[in-house]
Amino acid sequence: MGVEQKLGNLGIVTTTLEQAVAWSRNYAMWPMLFGLACCAIEMMAAQASDNDMSRFGMELMRPSPRQSDLMIVAGRVSRKMAPVLRRLYDQMPEPKWVIAMGDCASCGGVFNNYAIVQGVDEVVPVDVYVAGCPPRPEALIHGILTLQDKVVKKIKFAEKG
Amino acid sequence: MPDIFEVTVDDLKHLVSERAVTGETMLLNMGPQHPSTHGVLRLLLELDGETVVNCIPDIGFLHTGIEKNMEAKTYQKAEVMTDRLDYLNTVGNNLAYCMAVEKLLDLDVPPRAQAIRVILTELQRIASHLVWLGTAALDVAAMSTFLYCFREREDILDILELVSGQRMMTTYIRPGGLWRDVPVEFEAAVRDFLKMFPKRIDQYEALLTRNPLFLDRTLGIGKISAEEALNLGVTGPLLRAVGVKWDLRKARPYSGYEQYEFEVPTRTEGDVYARYLVRVQEMRESLKIVEQALNKLPMGPVRSNNRKYVPPPRSEIGVSMEALIHHFKLWTEGFNAPKGYVYSAVESPRGELGVYLESDGGPHPYRVHWRTPSFDNLQALPLMAKGHLIADLVAIIGSIDIVLGDIDR
Numbered sequence: 001m002g003v004e005q006k007l008g009n010l011g012i013v014t015t016t017l018e019q020a021v022a023w024s025r026n027y028a029m030w031p032m033l034f035g036l037a038c039c040a041i042e043m044m045a046a047q048a049s050d051n052d053m054s055r056f057g058m059e060l061m062r063p064s065p066r067q068s069d070l071m072i073v074a075g076r077v078s079r080k081m082a083p084v085l086r087r088l089y090d091q092m093p094e095p096k097w098v099i100a101m102g103d104c105a106s107c108g109g110v111f112n113n114y115a116i117v118q119g120v121d122e123v124v125p126v127d128v129y130v131a132g133c134p135p136r137p138e139a140l141i142h143g144i145l146t147l148q149d150k151v152v153k154k155i156k157f158a159e160k161g
Numbered sequence: 162m163p164d165i166f167e168v169t170v171d172d173l174k175h176l177v178s179e180r181a182v183t184g185e186t187m188l189l190n191m192g193p194q195h196p197s198t199h200g201v202l203r204l205l206l207e208l209d210g211e212t213v214v215n216c217i218p219d220i221g222f223l224h225t226g227i228e229k230n231m232e233a234k235t236y237q238k239a240e241v242m243t244d245r246l247d248y249l250n251t252v253g254n255n256l257a258y259c260m261a262v263e264k265l266l267d268l269d270v271p272p273r274a275q276a277i278r279v280i281l282t283e284l285q286r287i288a289s290h291l292v293w294l295g296t297a298a299l300d301v302a303a304m305s306t307f308l309y310c311f312r313e314r315e316d317i318l319d320i321l322e323l324v325s326g327q328r329m330m331t332t333y334i335r336p337g338g339l340w341r342d343v344p345v346e347f348e349a350a351v352r353d354f355l356k357m358f359p360k361r362i363d364q365y366e367a368l369l370t371r372n373p374l375f376l377d378r379t380l381g382i383g384k385i386s387a388e389e390a391l392n393l394g395v396t397g398p399l400l401r402a403v404g405v406k407w408d409l410r411k412a413r414p415y416s417g418y419e420q421y422e423f424e425v426p427t428r429t430e431g432d433v434y435a436r437y438l439v440r441v442q443e444m445r446e447s448l449k450i451v452e453q454a455l456n457k458l459p460m461g462p463v464r465s466n467n468r469k470y471v472p473p474p475r476s477e478i479g480v481s482m483e484a485l486i487h488h489f490k491l492w493t494e495g496f497n498a499p500k501g502y503v504y505s506a507v508e509s510p511r512g513e514l515g516v517y518l519e520s521d522g523g524p525h526p527y528r529v530h531w532r533t534p535s536f537d538n539l540q541a542l543p544l545m546a547k548g549h550l551i552a553d554l555v556a557i558i559g560s561i562d563i564v565l566g567d568i569d570r
Contacts, residue, residue: 036223136328
């Protein structure tokens, strides 16, 4: 009703199939329900009442990697966890994206030691890094918007593999 | 790929019963990526139909090397590591560590600092219980509770941010006192919270306490006896839910807890529902403590005056040469702690959180060992889970309130 009346007759929108697909992927991107450490709590906060990530089309966290498009690596990745993480990534269907949330996932953070993988990009290709220890929910949402920007503008990602 | 090691099911097979080898029972892997394991816990389940015969936790997926890393840092800088142990109880971790350092150095903490420490740790306890309540309710399919709990948690995090500038990893409590005094808005913010929160607890209780679906999932599930709990070293709400009235805040008061009047809630049933009731009641008791501490919050300094160990306030550095020297020395080479070892413990939201600190006389701790409550509490899981359905196992894991950062360190 209201919106249509205000906009009047907009006519036809022409676009390429690629752009239409990118647009729809963008706003129905399902992240994997996968928390590692402290950042996972802030990831939960980003989805809860105050920050409500679903405003950006990210409301459906899928516990199964086979149903998800986006992996948010929320927390430190230990050497024992790294192969599990890689397997989860391999199980996700293409196209897939990875956000390294927090300093530990991005570069090892304060833990420069034997136990922690110094940045999750040693294990999986990362599209967006979010800084902070842990990042505020707003920072995570900013990271997600950056990723959406990349998806729509089709900025080339690093070769997956 | 970095050098890695992988634990397969075959590596754990010697732990299950004979029946699994013959194929009479089934082995099922649960985790480390599972929505109900509250982090990266992996369980190897031996199942007879849907009944759990054996449940073997495989931990270490979040092993961070925090204890070893602390040995490479000076006493002040090592504190940054403590926040990341049990990330739902960051203030409490700081408190346990600072109390150990203060014990080692024989430092006095001004009363104002002690009262603020109590206020913040109790607020943190409420925030931790809120995360527990939200996620544990989510495990038994009560989605809305999660949203309500996280709404109130934000208010507590706002208070922590107000005093320290960080929502979670505050490092606000420092050896010898606090980082700095609380801002003027602090008292009003806490009072607002105190006024608002009791009604919110009533809301959660209205959602869950008499909810028949919740009762069905929790009553009589995951029972252990008081004797078993004590033998396993279980502490915290789990122990109080089996009827043992043990709370370090009452039993070994620290940081001035002896001045405050509060009850230690206990139940005798020892099931998932009893743990829920204990934790909800604990939130109400925490409010009482915060209110009392705020009402008689003394004025005065928030840091010890011992310049050998505690950096001088910022305002002194510009006008006093000695202050500048102390500041420089403390933040570059640190201080040499006297030789010896101490143990100090606090009551974290999960139980007894202890830190053992050994000094060889140098500026770095020689050994730091954490006695973390989740680690000991998790040992009770196989006992609790035996004979229950897989769906109940999810409720039981939720009720233990494990934090994997606390277990694996």
